[in-house]
Amino acid sequence: MTTSRAGETATRVPDRSADRTAGRIAELAGRRAKAVASGGPGRRGEFGARERIERLMDAGSFTETGLFVRARAAGDGARRPYGDGVVTGHGTVDGRTVCVFAQDSTVFGGSMGEAFGEKAVALMDLALRIGCPVVGLNDGGGARIQEGVASLALYAELVRRNVRASGVIPQISVVLGPCAGGAAYSPAITDFTVMVDGASHMFVTGPDVIEAVTGERTSAEDLGGARTSNAVNGNAHFLAADEQDAFDTVRELLSYLPANNLERPPEYAPGPVPDGAWLDEVVPDRLGQAYDMHDVLRAVVDDGELLEVQELFAPNIICALARVEGRSVGVVANQPLHAAGVLDIDASEKAARFVRFCDAFGVPLLTFADVPGYLSGVRQEQAGIIRRGAKLLYAYAEATVPKVTVVVRKAYGGGYAVMGSKHLGADISLAWPTARIAVMGAEGAVGVLHRRELAAAADPEALRARLVAAYESTHGTPYLAAERGYVDDVIAPRETRAHVCRALRTLRGKRAPMPERRHGNIPL
């Protein structure tokens, strides 16, 4: 039954022939159903590409782009499924716009053909134009072999977009299956990579190729599984228990981040502030005794919540996103529980990248120092601790976001300078009375300064004990640094949150223009 413009009612059977309106609308429905069907459940029983997106985004918010894109005809009988193996589009996460692509492992193994690549590139361009984060769900065989150089070209185009977007919009990669060869380099350039325990693999060449080339035998899991990538080589930043956990991690991560480098992260109302009185008892009386820096951090940030980045890699330094008075901060802290919180190559590189991320996206830096210095040793020197450790110095010195530092205990040698010191541009530096800001610890200093006296002493141990005590009372305190204004205040540990809140509030309007240049030359 239809109503004509004139108002008379008539019964009409729609003419569904292909060249009539009703026929064309019916054809659309058929084509759409066929296109959507190409993204069914995953091959290994995991979620399909579209279901993954639905689970990541706010319910019902996803709008697909390029649903009808197909490979250009490549001769009779060529397989040209709609979508070409990747689902792209935009939607919202917690009400904020996010662009997303999901490789569909049921189509050519999720490998990237020309049309696939063009869709991914177009999505990146869209995200850059509107200034929103991009999340890539990776599960594919890399370059599509039968499409040859066209596929390789699109990989390079995609990486070029990743680089253009770096520091402009947050880029997050989720690896849900294989991610090999050239395909692994796009996630490597993005800001964060999430992998699923037991399901994800990242490597340049797989176990079979390695065995053929070098004779080494290994498994995909040992080579580039989620645990290897999180704990051993640091390629990944988050280890998820399963796919849903990976999506939840991405949603949580996004809650700390701005949509782009010109916006501020969203703000949240914090819960009630706990009494931090017990912080006065955190630092043990014995200098060599460890404590868990997490306890300190949880007493300072809102609701005691930390989203730790690269938690399993270089645990001697903690990098975490958190909030103070509802606003995002990037926390960097030495962890005395692991290797006494020493700065080695891995810790320096981990923290340097995190500091640069925070700086790029306007997230203030909150540093907690308890560091015996850079790690000494032949292996570290030969592996390049000078060049690679310098990255952290560079990152802190380069960062123009508000920088607040709390020296908790040791701040020795280069460790003092690098861990957010005023000399590298900290805006506000605080120290606990337990801080020891010196060139080195008492034992080492006494050994160097009093070698001859100790050798000649009738009771060298008694003399050593006296000299160590004398050194501790002068150099093993925060007060020499405070006298010079290198720390702004020495505070009771229980008052740390109050001081940090005030400092970050004060620094909210900070401006620190850098000299014009094409870009700096960080040691790589």
Ligand SMILES: CC(=O)SCCNC(=O)CCNC(=O)[C@H](O)C(C)(C)COP(=O)(O)OP(=O)(O)OC[C@H]1O[C@@H](n2cnc3c(N)ncnc32)[C@H](O)[C@@H]1OP(=O)(O)O
């Ligand atoms: C720049 C670069 O990216 S270089 C890297 C090039 N890519 C590679 O070397 C990876 C090649 N592929 C593989 O090693 C494996 O297919 C894996 C590890 C990705 C997946 O292994 P499995 O889960 O066992 O899946 P399987 O090997 O059966 O592949 C599934 C389907 O995807 C296809 N496929 C997988 N990778 C590709 C590819 N790169 N190009 C075209 N088709 C591919 C397979 O031919 C197979 O198709 P079929 O179902 O029609 O037979």
